Amino acid sequence: MQPKFLSTERRDKYWLRLLATATAFSLFGLGGLVLRFIVFPPLKIIYRDQEMRKRKARFCIHLAFRMFIGFMHKAGIYTYNFQDQEKLCIPGQLILANHPSLIDVVFLISRIPNANCIVKANLFRNPFMRGAVNTAGYIPNDDPEKMIEMAAKSLENGESIVLFPEGTRSVPGRPLKFQRGAAYMALRSGVTPTLVTIRCNPPMLMKNLPWYNIPFSRPHFQFNITESGSFLQVGEKEETPLVARKIIQELKAFFTEGYTA
Template structure:
């Protein structure tokens, strides 16, 4: 009976958390961001303020999920993050990966699906935090590289969507192209989740039998010189993309049961 009560509570708490997330996004769009936009400052300063608002909002959301008993979490190597011009490349096992990362990075941009610009719960944070649409791939790469060269931080999931459990990684080349074009800091972050939950193949209400443990392991920076020396740009992008895919495939096995 106790087990069923705990499961029922976590199911309710999960639904409440996502309801709060949507409501919070709507309130930010209607109340907070209009006020921020009215403040004086350059476009860059306004985007910086918007990113910090999203950061603190996501920090509160992760804290809510933790306090409600839905999840536990840990971060190894946090001191390697929050550097100007840093491209953070991560795998994408769960729905809350971007929320978790942004909650620990004070100012970061990211790539979002073009369809989300029409979502009233997400439009406020997306527009005011200066996030970049993936609608036009060439424009996306140029805008991301320019943002990094200007000293901004960025988070990218090379898969482009959440991983399919049990399937090999299939990285798109956009992250590698952005990294080589920007020529700035590239830092890999491995995200592991056990028990597996909130994957691409699962609805939010199919929760595991116990609270899940989400962990971030920040790796060492990836040196780009060897890939940049490949000659042809297409060859360099392909080699870096393969390196990233192999790296995260290996890391997934290392942290497969982390937090068990």
């Protein structure tokens, strides 16, 4: 018997899901332009304080992503479930997650009102996204040391950081490869990470696949939130390559076990 995600039978209103997916991606691009040209300009006038303006911009993005996730769900593109999602609303968390799908960050920000993110530097030049990432004060990933320092300050200010330690989407069947930036952020800030295990079955919007290559049956996203304090304490550890490497090994073991369980 073939695994579900390898099935060649098109089920669950496949063609309607494909049309809905095309509509969703169009709406996402349009939403980015609306935020940039309609929603965010008044924030610069109303809120002179930059920190307040960033918080308001992040809340707008949070609401927009929540509506986007809701649209995709109502349109029948997927189903999803968050376990203990209220834990994500606690401020000042370093939230680390595995990254199986293109919309993982959209899911997470839709549940976190004041989320700061580590984003690819090229998004600051993307016409659909640069307005959002600039106004919200997101952190570019082009300078590792600057990225770590900015993330530590953000955590000290009570903002939550969303980060995928792999740096890019996972490839099914291949071992997870984590970068050390997540460990250095935890060590420098003294914040023990909150871990989010994301499963998507069958896989959807994977790395190196176009948006229209949707699964033949409706996927389900499952989000499990775990507090890592029981096995990963960082508050009194030194910020050294050896300690960072050990933390990454522990994170990799956790996510590998959680992803394959």
